[in-house]
Amino acid sequence: MRFSDLVGRRVAVWGQGREGTSVTEYVRGLGVEVVVAEPDLPRGDSPGVVYGADGSTALLTADVVIKSPGVPVTHDLHRALVEAGVAITSLTDLWLSDNAHRVVAITGTKGKSTTASLLHHLLLRTGVRSSLRGNIGTSVLAESDPPAQVVVMELSSYQAQSLTRSPRIVAVTSLFPEHLTWHGSLESYYSDKLNAVAHGPETVVVPAEADEVIRRVSERLSPGTRLLLTDEDGVHVAPDGAIVWPDGPRIEAGDLPLPGRHHAHNIALALRLAGLLGPPPEALVEALSSFAPLPHRMEPVPSDDGRTWLDDSLATAPEAVVASLSSLAPQPDRCIAVIVGGEDRGLTYDVLLETVSAREDVELLLVGPTGARLAPACEASGLRARLFTSFGACVAWARARENRADIVLLSPGAPSYDEFANFEERSAAFRAAALGTDSPPAES
Incomplete structure (x- = not known):
């Protein structure tokens, strides 16, 4: 569907986030009347936005709905729009x-x-x-x-x-x-x-x-x-x-x-x-030769404890952790402490556990609901692993003398939403620990 196809049709934008706002302004600039709907919010005070049941009605009575990317296709209202024959598109x-x-x-x-x-x-x-x-x-x-x-x-x-x-x-x-x-x-x-x-x-x-x-x-x-x-x-x-x-x-x-x-x-x-x-x-x-790696992807961060601290916080799937570990080839007398865990989405971590079991230089520092689920499997497999009560406790232990690792790698294999608002906030906590600031007492 093209922008020109919207002319003369009843158009509704589902969601007033950054993308929803930009597409609304753009389409209105083409002379198309647009209503913005937030059906999942019972009320709000943004001018021109319809909320709750009125928002649902606005979407169901539209000819075309421009859906924000954050709206899942499993949403009941999305299914209802499909069944009603409403055309659904996106800014992209x-x-x-x-x-x-x-x-x-x-x-x-x-x-x-x-x-x-x-x-x-x-x-x-x-x-x-x-x-x-x-x-x-x-x-x-x-x-x-x-x-x-x-x-x-x-x-x-x-x-x-x-x-x-x-x-x-x-x-x-x-x-x-x-x-x-x-x-x-x-x-x-x-x-x-x-x-x-x-x-x-x-x-x-x-x-x-x-x-x-x-x-x-x-x-x-x-x-x-x-x-x-x-x-x-x-x-x-x-x-x-x-x-x-x-x-x-x-x-x-x-x-x-x-x-x-x-x-x-x-x-x-x-x-x-x-x-x-x-x-x-x-x-x-x-x-x-002049390309600089992106942040949070195996990124070395400043530290003062003699260890190498690597921020790989965008590795939010087990396969991504395996790939990151593969870039750190085993070396004699070197140990890697890998912080794994966070929000549990029910993914299978067999590929990660198999990778760790084949290496003698890796210890897992487990956090969050994902870490709690992995802990029994690690114990049953004889893997070196520690379960911590919080991310703060984990990074505090990672700095402690008890930790014999040369490298501390944050490669969680899971989202951050169990303790943090987003991955940047989790990364900030990791970076603070690398410099010994704002770290709670260590406990495992």
Whole structure:
């Protein structure tokens, strides 16, 4: 659906958050009358917003509902709208329908922020007028002057679910269980996520070693879409972790701006995408050398206790923790204390426990409801693990002399909402502990 399709129709925006507010202003600027509804709030004082039952009525009597990405498809009212035949769209879908020709979208369970940011960096450094938008925090409506030649979009599963038009180029970084409450099931999550490749993209790029991703993407591709892999036909990850072009440059693993094979695959994806847009390999190698890693992704933070403290707080799924641990190869006489846990979404942590059981250098510091659920399994498996009553108690122990670890890694594999408002707040508590400030007494 395009913005022009809204003219002359009854339009309602579901949600007055940042995205809801911006799309309301934009659509009204096109001369379309819009009502904003907050059906889940019984009352409020924002002018022009209808609340509670009146909000539900406004949505059910609309011709088109523009849904904010935070509204889950499992919501009873969403089901009622579908059954009533009300057209449901989103800002992302409306904007993409007019701009897909200049969009490169990065989606996937993990790795999309890093890959999108890196691609944007590579394009800017090689003279391509690029804009970074989408789930990474910048509205798609935030047009640059002059307009961007390429819009690099980080695309979440929430945003992908509503699409009726795919971007020109799409990269899928990874797939594993995440956001299951919002989507309703694992299969629905995969289906919603891969909706991004199902509506006529020109090219889709996938990591060569991601067999499950390749299979699922292939099942959803539109006829005529070209599927590319980061394999020997183009830039790819060599067995030793280096980035290699066929008959071209080679970047050794130790010279990459991010450690670990999973990051090497994200880098190869970004380089493959950039190469599709024109810059030659030699220019991309030079541009890559100036890329700064994003915060909260295996980020070293200041500390004063002689240990290395790494903030990997955006690793909110067990597979992400495994990937981060893989970047820290076992070394003689080195120990890693990994803080794991938080809000419990019922995910399976077998892959993480298997990884830890195969290493002698890892001790798990368990926190929150997830940690409490993992503790018996760790004990039964003979893993080195400690359960703490709170995050504060955990990081205080991590600083204590009793902790023999050389590295303290916050890679929780779970959201932060059991104790914190968001992951930034959890990260701040971790960083404060690294410097010995605001830490409660240690207890396990």
